[in-house]
Amino acid sequence: MKQQSAQDRWEQRTQRPLLGLAVAFAVAYAVPIVWPEADREVTSWCTRVEWAVWGLFALDYLVRLVLTERRREFVRTHWLDLCAVLLPLIQPMRLLRLVSTLLLVGQRARMAPQIRLTTYVVGAVVALLMFGSLAVLSVERESPEGNIRTLGDAVWWSFTTMTTVGYGDHAPTTGLGRMIAVGLMLSGIALLGVVTANIAAWFISRFESDDVEERRQTAAIEALAEEVRALRAQVAALSDSASVVAEERLS
Amino acid sequence: MKQQSAQDRWEQRTQRPLLGLAVAFAVAYAVPIVWPEADREVTSWCTRVEWAVWGLFALDYLVRLVLTERRREFVRTHWLDLCAVLLPLIQPMRLLRLVSTLLLVGQRARMAPQIRLTTYVVGAVVALLMFGSLAVLSVERESPEGNIRTLGDAVWWSFTTMTTVGYGDHAPTTGLGRMIAVGLMLSGIALLGVVTANIAAWFISRFESDDVEERRQTAAIEALAEEVRALRAQVAALSDSASVVAEERLS
Amino acid sequence: MKQQSAQDRWEQRTQRPLLGLAVAFAVAYAVPIVWPEADREVTSWCTRVEWAVWGLFALDYLVRLVLTERRREFVRTHWLDLCAVLLPLIQPMRLLRLVSTLLLVGQRARMAPQIRLTTYVVGAVVALLMFGSLAVLSVERESPEGNIRTLGDAVWWSFTTMTTVGYGDHAPTTGLGRMIAVGLMLSGIALLGVVTANIAAWFISRFESDDVEERRQTAAIEALAEEVRALRAQVAALSDSASVVAEERLS
Amino acid sequence: MKQQSAQDRWEQRTQRPLLGLAVAFAVAYAVPIVWPEADREVTSWCTRVEWAVWGLFALDYLVRLVLTERRREFVRTHWLDLCAVLLPLIQPMRLLRLVSTLLLVGQRARMAPQIRLTTYVVGAVVALLMFGSLAVLSVERESPEGNIRTLGDAVWWSFTTMTTVGYGDHAPTTGLGRMIAVGLMLSGIALLGVVTANIAAWFISRFESDDVEERRQTAAIEALAEEVRALRAQVAALSDSASVVAEERLS
Missing domain, CATH: 1.20.120 (Four Helix Bundle (Hemerythrin (Met), subunit A))
Structure with a gap:
């Protein structure tokens, strides 16, 4: 160790x-x-x-x-x-x-x-959703034109932003709120990427097993092994006949 | 069996x-x-x-x-x-x-x-679209500020949500309606992931066949097989000459 | 042929x-x-x-x-x-x-x-954009609450729908218009899948060449070929000494 | 060189x-x-x-x-x-x-x-965001119905467009502004594709190492090598006995 x-x-x-x-x-x-x-x-x-x-x-x-x-x-x-x-x-x-x-x-x-990339990204996404909601709420509640005024609205807005749905029924109006929104959007794209990549990797790892070239290789190796086995039998027969000659000669 | x-x-x-x-x-x-x-x-x-x-x-x-x-x-x-x-x-x-x-x-x-992952996801998406529309309709129709009041609106809203388009012409206003919406958004992301992954897996399975390293391997195995065949011919010739010696000796 | x-x-x-x-x-x-x-x-x-x-x-x-x-x-x-x-x-x-x-x-x-999948999908997407814009325009222009009334608005709406941006400044209000919209949304998801899959396949085909297991295999095959070559030399030497015996015996 | x-x-x-x-x-x-x-x-x-x-x-x-x-x-x-x-x-x-x-x-x-595809795409996206914001601002500020009138609004709109969120609180109303918007949407889709493809390629390159078919091949090659080694031992023994015969004959 x-x-x-x-x-x-x-x-x-x-x-x-x-x-x-x-x-x-x-x-x-x-x-x-x-x-x-x-x-x-x-x-x-x-x-x-x-x-x-x-x-x-x-x-x-x-x-x-x-x-x-x-x-x-x-x-x-x-x-x-x-x-x-x-x-x-x-x-x-x-x-x-x-x-x-x-x-x-x-x-x-x-x-x-012990934490894998997927776990890490999902954890980061949940944390960003939670903190993003709270941060936007604290920033937008004080803005006169703000339309995110309750925790429920803030969480709902976070979800519509991170999944890139963006209804527009609630949207940040202050500079700070918009910076938080951009962070949520970018993490949403990362989340989508990780979800897709995970599914794709799983699919492809199953497709892979049907590789034609590799099957041809395996067949070629097996044919070669057969050839070598036949050769060993030939050499063994030769060895026997040689020992017969040798024994006779000694007798 | x-x-x-x-x-x-x-x-x-x-x-x-x-x-x-x-x-x-x-x-x-x-x-x-x-x-x-x-x-x-x-x-x-x-x-x-x-x-x-x-x-x-x-x-x-x-x-x-x-x-x-x-x-x-x-x-x-x-x-x-x-x-x-x-x-x-x-x-x-x-x-x-x-x-x-x-x-x-x-x-x-x-x-x-007999059900493959793609079939399962597509089935789940269709079921979620259908039940999501109905559930949102039943919840939002009773809300005073609700703007989803007919089955047509509910189905239309489900599609705009699941594809993450999100026009915002209809959006849930109640807590329960929003929870259903989040479910639809997340399934939309999963659907997008499965579609992309399927196409990617199909593309890659076609790219794969052009692997350079594998072609070199196949060539190496074929050269090796040629070598072993030549060796067998050599041993066969040796075997013949040995049997000539042995026969002569016996005569 | x-x-x-x-x-x-x-x-x-x-x-x-x-x-x-x-x-x-x-x-x-x-x-x-x-x-x-x-x-x-x-x-x-x-x-x-x-x-x-x-x-x-x-x-x-x-x-x-x-x-x-x-x-x-x-x-x-x-x-x-x-x-x-x-x-x-x-x-x-x-x-x-x-x-x-x-x-x-x-x-x-x-x-x-001669048409590859990517070309086909891109062509289909362009055709859908064009026909989708025209179809929505003809359907929504006659609706009293419609907000898509010029060709410019219709094309703009098609783009915002297919890319799943969905501003909501223009949206179909009739059943037929919404069915066309769903078609555009689904093709947008397919387009996104093809774009991502193409880039991913290209990336992965470059990653592939660095496969560790395959390199070990190539090394193993080369070592084996060396072994067989040494064996042939041994058999050749044996063959020579056997022919010496045989010649001497004949003389 | x-x-x-x-x-x-x-x-x-x-x-x-x-x-x-x-x-x-x-x-x-x-x-x-x-x-x-x-x-x-x-x-x-x-x-x-x-x-x-x-x-x-x-x-x-x-x-x-x-x-x-x-x-x-x-x-x-x-x-x-x-x-x-x-x-x-x-x-x-x-x-x-x-x-x-x-x-x-x-x-x-x-x-x-020295610039890799990912760097290139990210650079292009940042440049498009910056120039897209400025171009839209200069075009929309002069439009009577325009709702993008400050640099802050323009940058915010660019982000909501490129990430395909599309709240709709700000949207271009002129033909030129919409052409810029389409450019931003398409680059957003490309960006999403590159992010997903990068993560997927990285995942798959790790999955790859566990290929079942390749492990069977490696085992087959190793078994074959063992076989050839045994054959060499046999031939060596034969060679020894043949030289004994030859020596005896010469003496």
Whole structure:
């Protein structure tokens, strides 16, 4: 067995706690949006939880950076994580913190060896649907011409956007809302691609078994094996007659 | 021939009767929606037929559970059937009965060995279009802001939704109607995936025959066969000369 | 060379004239719709041309049926052509004649050996766009609530429908118009499938060449060939020593 | 190493300068649209830059035509470039110059050996989004019924069109605007195809390694190799006994 590096062990052990933190972040993000008339204290606690989760993911990045052997390569291959850590420091606003934490969770999830691409994309799509709905709701509710004002409308709009149906009965009117919408559209296209590719790969893996050229090859190899078996029999007969000669000669 | 188990025989024999029951359910479901000013007695008969079909599918599940040899595995691998059987018991409402019966029919249809994936998906899409139109019509007609009020509008809306065109001239406004819409959108994406995958698989199976590596292999095998044939001729010549020696020696 | 049957020769010779007829039909179909205030005589001439083209395609079907050797099989495998021939006889209306002629042209075009699937689908999509626009225009212009009233609007609507964009600024309101729309939507999905499948097949045919298992096989075959070559050298040496013995014995 | 032709060297050296010219064109195209109340002089300078860039790309085409060895073939295989060069000469209008320059840049970019298809398509999509937004804005702003009046609306509309979402909150109303929209829709379908195909190709290249037929072949080849090895041992034994006979005879 290959010896695990300190970095690998850290990543395996923190996998589950970080997933728990992501759920805590989701709750803390959802509460003030879904329940806008909440107590001031609840809202401020939620903000603190959000920052704490971002901080712990940033800490996780630093620990992995310290534990790794080739630091320069780590920074280069994990540039997206670095951006996600630094982003909310530049301009401390709600939306950037959301994007940062989603990016950090996504990067850690992709690292988990037991998660396949399909699972990853489906998970990302569900997370984007959920956070997209909440983010659009919080942005559009404050806009005077906005037409997305309840959680139900926001979720419904997210679905019509991500499946590229786009009825147009609800549509974002603010710049931020539209940026979120573009994110949902692009993930919808990715989702469609993964669904199609999965079905296609499964179909083709079944078609493959009927390859004509390969069957001809198998037949050719079997004919060759028959030929070699006949040759062995010939050589065995020759060997017998030779030993008869030899024995006679010795007698 | 492999001996058929009691479960297999049951599944084969009940295939056609259950399909007939599914058609009866479709009729009983459609009548009160398409013909809302119908007699009270007609409506109540339709409801009875719907419950009876669900009951018979539930019975089919139980019989298969009794006939199977490994019950625990059956329950585990057929958990979707179990949900479909139990769902309408929890909260006895129309929509859940519809979903349950569709699930049970779908599970039984998928089991039929003569049905290929494409046929199954196309069948499911047609069924979803039909039941989706009816369900949306029954839900939206009662909503004050609803804009889907005739069967024609409902079918038209189903098509624009499933093909992800989404004009927005008709769109569901109630929570239940939107849940049905999301189901239609997701099946539309699955349909698109199956269509694309089918065409792609067919294309690729034709491209495949021009594989360069395989042609090189076939050439290598043929050269090898030539070599072995030459070797056999050599051994045969050797064998002849040896027998000449042996004969001379004996004479 | 394989001898061509009378049917094959007929199909090859009539390929071009029938294509010309299809163009004549397109013109005769377009004129009364694009130019509604045209002379009564022009319109009646166009109708005559439409019927004549349908008649000649029907005649072509009959000639092929007479020339073929296995008539029962021809009817069975060309049932779509038969439907297209019989359809306008049942209820002689404009839309059915359009569908029939499109079907007959499509069937004959698919038969042409030099046309590949992609060309066929792209051609079908362009034809559907053109005829769909004209048909919707003629149907919706007469509807009081219709919002597709100019050729420009009709073409624009066809594009937004076939690409599944579906803005909803123009949408059919009549039953016939909606049936045409569903046809366009489904062809749009087919077009998307063919485009994706083509790109995917091209990508995969390039990926294929790097198959690991096949390279191992080639290596194994080459090692085997080396082995057989060594064996031949051994047998040749044995043959030499045997001939030395034999010669000595004869001397 | 293959000797580079004069044409190849020219194409390699001009790759970067032409990319710079494309950026200059983009800026000159964007300025008068984004900043409509700009000075008359600024606008006229932008027009001059646009024409200059088109002229330099046309010059590049001529130089390549002079440097190539087979001129007739060059014209035939680069007919799209020729069209792009000649197009703005026929009817000197803004939109045609835009299309021409985009075509010329695209043709040159596709030639670059280091650019893969995916990169090319993504680049083309981004360029089309940008230029499509600007072109639609300049066309629709002047239309009395137009509803795309700010750059934000134009970019938002481009995204909803290219991803085939099509809310319909903004839609072009003029003929030119709709032609641009059709271009965006078709590129959206191409983009979706490339995304899906890429994912599918990646999936399938992983599925491939589990080919059953190929494993049977490998097993057959290995069994054959075993057989040949046994044969060599037999022949070696025979050879030994033959040499014993020969030696004895000589002694």
